[in-house]
Amino acid sequence: MSKYFGLMYETDALFAKNIEGDSELSLSIFNAYWNGLEHSYPEMFKYPKKYSVQKAVGADVFMRLLGPVTSWITTNNPGDLTDPLTYKPAFTKMLDGLSDIALDEDNNEVNVSGSNFWKAGKYGAAGNYSNEKGKTVLAKMMKNSLLK
Numbered sequence: 001m002s003k004y005f006g007l008m009y010e011t012d013a014l015f016a017k018n019i020e021g022d023s024e025l026s027l028s029i030f031n032a033y034w035n036g037l038e039h040s041y042p043e044m045f046k047y048p049k050k051y052s053v054q055k056a057v058g059a060d061v062f063m064r065l066l067g068p069v070t071s072w073i074t075t076n077n078p079g080d081l082t083d084p085l086t087y088k089p090a091f092t093k094m095l096d097g098l099s100d101i102a103l104d105e106d107n108n109e110v111n112v113s114g115s116n117f118w119k120a121g122k123y124g125a126a127g128n129y130s131n132e133k134g135k136t137v138l139a140k141m142m143k144n145s146l147l148k
Contacts, residue, residue: 028082033066036087041095041115051118052126057135058118061126064139065094065146072146090146097145100125 037053038044044051052058069090070081079086099113103122112119118126129138 025082029070030066032082032084033069033087034062035084037062037091039084040088040091041118044115044118050120051115052120052124053118055120057126057130057138060135061129061139061142064135065142068143068146069094093148094142094146097148098142100128 041053044053048054053062069087072090073079073081073086077086077089095114095117097113098117099111100117101109102112102116102119102125104110105123107122112123112125116124118124121127126138129135
């Protein structure tokens with residue numbers, strides 16, 4: 001977890017807020033980020049076993065994106081970084097712009113995006129990126145989706 005907090009402090013948007021010395025503010029931003037994702041896609045948190053977001057691949061990739069997301073917010077949609085709703089436009093843009101192939105219930109290939117991308121197992125595409133290189137690629141794909 002500490003590696004991700006370190007990434008927070010390297011982000012221009014958060015560095016400018018001098019959060020490194022303010023653990024309460026850091027934690028508030030961290031919590032707002034994850035709560036913002038939950039507000040954007042509540043099904044992924046209501047049924048955590050059905051989605052990869054709270055598993056290793058999801059947690060790692062989303063934490064890699066905390067910096068780019070906060071930078072995008074401060075540039076494009078200024079708001080209170082401790083308010084979960086501030087993150088909703090970024091998450092919606094990022095996840096709805098992300099797509100890949102998965103299988104449906106009949107084992108037919110289908111294009112998935114949004115929360116469906118993050119479904120666990122063969123019904124979602126996130127599992128295709130579960131190794132270290134894959135997580136790096138997925139984080140770049142999501143960042144590119146955000147910056148489009």
